[in-house]
Amino acid sequence: MQVDPAPGPDPVLDSPERAALRDTLRRLVDTVSPAERIAALDEAEEFDVDLFAALGAAGVLAIGAPAAAGGAGDGRDQLVVVEELGAGPTSMAAFVIAHYAVTQVLAAYGHTPAHADLVDRLVAGATRCAFALSEPAGGTDVARVMRTRAVPDGDGWRLAGQKLWTSGAREAEAIVVLARTAPIEASPVHGVTMFLVPRDAPGVEVRTIDTFGIRGCSTCEVFLDDVALPADAVLGEVDRGMRQVFATINREGLNATAACLGVGRAALDLVTGYAREREVFGRPIGGFQGPQHGLVDGAVALESARSLMWRAAEVEVAGGDAGVLAAMAKLVASEAAVDLTLKGMQLMGGLGYTRAVAMGRLFRDVRLWSFSPLTNEMVRNRIGEQHLGLPRSY
Ligand SMILES: Cc1cc2nc3c(=O)[nH]c(=O)nc-3n(C[C@H](O)[C@H](O)[C@H](O)COP(=O)(O)OP(=O)(O)OC[C@H]3O[C@@H](n4cnc5c(N)ncnc54)[C@H](O)[C@@H]3O)c2cc1C
Known part of the structure; x- marks a missing residue:
């Protein structure tokens, strides 16, 4: 059975609306921010203003904001957006995570007409904070x-x-x-x-x-x-x-998980394509058990993180405490994605060491979420304390 590394609509996880949102994001990234543009902007250290404008026009920046401010959708829709951006223009995924956090804080705690106006312009993509x-x-x-x-x-x-x-x-x-x-x-x-x-x-x-x-x-x-x-x-x-921002930081952790899933998926896509074609000793590299099992382990870890992430998101939407589930999801996703990009570079040999392929950039980008918004050591401390009931270790 041939598996598409970029999962299509999932009847359990993606509602028809979220499947349509995923398609919109994929089309938008393909048209506005193809691979060469992503690499050039990374090199020049420039923000993708065209992609940001396109996200604003598509209503993507309003997701999760209150309806009164023109918002629509919820945290689950944000996960779809961030995952799709993570798989391509990863810097935009990082920015959009911060954008959703700032918008949430301003919508919740702003109290003047000027604050309301700022939220309106943020959700329209007319400004940035x-x-x-x-x-x-x-x-x-x-x-x-x-x-x-x-x-x-x-x-x-x-x-x-x-x-x-x-x-x-x-x-x-x-x-x-x-x-x-x-x-x-x-x-x-x-x-x-x-x-x-x-x-x-x-x-x-x-x-x-x-x-x-x-x-x-x-x-x-x-x-x-x-x-x-x-x-x-x-x-x-x-x-x-500080108390006011705790909810925002939890949500940021879940969005960071989605970004890692996107990066992990892109890395897997790139390396499996290569491992199917590139031959050593007369056989494709992916036909050797060692490399193949490494990629399989990465794929399984990503899908485990995806399940944890969606469970956390459903609990969150239902008004429950998703803290531990979200922490587990971020831990698994960030470690799996970093590991996959390292394996990807190794499997691609000399090519993986060049800027001609995205693997090096994916590795550099995804490292962020091993320590942000919360370091994985603190994430483990939290799970130890809150899930296992062990004494606080710090
Ligand atoms: C690209 C980028 C973008 C960022 N964006 C933002 C942003 O927009 N806004 C913002 O406020 N911040 C932002 N951050 C900061 C990020 O959230 C912090 O880097 C992160 O919280 C870790 O803090 P620190 O770097 O000071 O590391 P430290 O807190 O100094 O930690 C260093 C190391 O010590 C370990 N450590 C600390 N305590 C313990 C313990 N008890 N047990 C075991 N290990 C421990 C940590 O896990 C870590 O490995 C960003 C960082 C980067 C690199």
Whole structure:
């Protein structure tokens, strides 16, 4: 039986609407962002503005946003979008994950007509925003080590500090910034507030970091030098910003899983095509048991992650706690995808070491989700504690 490595509509996982969405995404990527363009933009470290505009026009950027803001669909539809982008323009998958997170936060905690207007323009693809939580002193225990601070100043606030690894900040209209507003007392999670900071506000400086992967989306340092903000820059409640973003970070983890499934699928597609054709000692490489079993293990791991991911998504949509399932899915998917790209490069020999094929870029890109939004070590800690009931190990 010949298996299509890019799964078609799945009667269990893909509703007819989601199957149609998957088709739309595949067509859109094929037409607007074919492989040569993806490689060229990666090389030039440029964002794909044409693809972003096309995603906006197709309504893809509105998925998961409230209906009042022109949104449609839910987290399951986001998974379809991110997987399809992950399989091709992976940098756009990374950006869209951040876009969905920022839109969710602004829709939930924005409270002024200007915030509502920003959400409208985000879902239409007319503007872009960024989300800045991580800092130089650490991303994993960021609440404990957060140095960015905001202090009341008249009716407003003064913000100072530095953020690191902020996706898309270079091109953003505004940045959602988390800052400490009260000292750490019982829990570091308390006393952090979320602010909406215009990218061009006096005192804001953004510098691009030269990253190994996801080069089609800027990754930035954001310097905040005594930035004056009005009172209504606060999103949600003062001192409750960390709690407010937890749901967003969980959702980001699930979307990261979908991106890994896309990359893993693309890697498998590329390498199995090669292994069927390329011969050594008179036989296709894929006809040798060692390489074949390695690819089979990768395919099985990806499909296991897919099942976990969809189960988590269904639990989430039903209003349940999908945290552990989502953590398991992200762990399996990110490790399987990295492993497949490494195996893919090895199986392709010298060719796998060139930029003529996408395998190297897929490896560079997918490494991101081994440590982001949560590192796989912390993901294991969480599963150990919450699923197995073991003592907290950190
Ligand atoms: C391309 C890119 C885009 C990003 N985009 C964003 C963004 O838009 N917004 C944002 O806020 N952040 C973003 N990030 C940051 C990302 O979320 C962090 O890199 C991630 O949270 C890890 O933080 P860290 O890099 O500071 O690593 P650290 O927290 O310093 O961790 C380093 C290592 O120590 C390990 N470790 C830490 N604690 C434990 C423990 N208890 N047990 C075992 N091991 C442990 C970790 O698992 C990891 O392997 C981005 C990063 C990159 C590279």
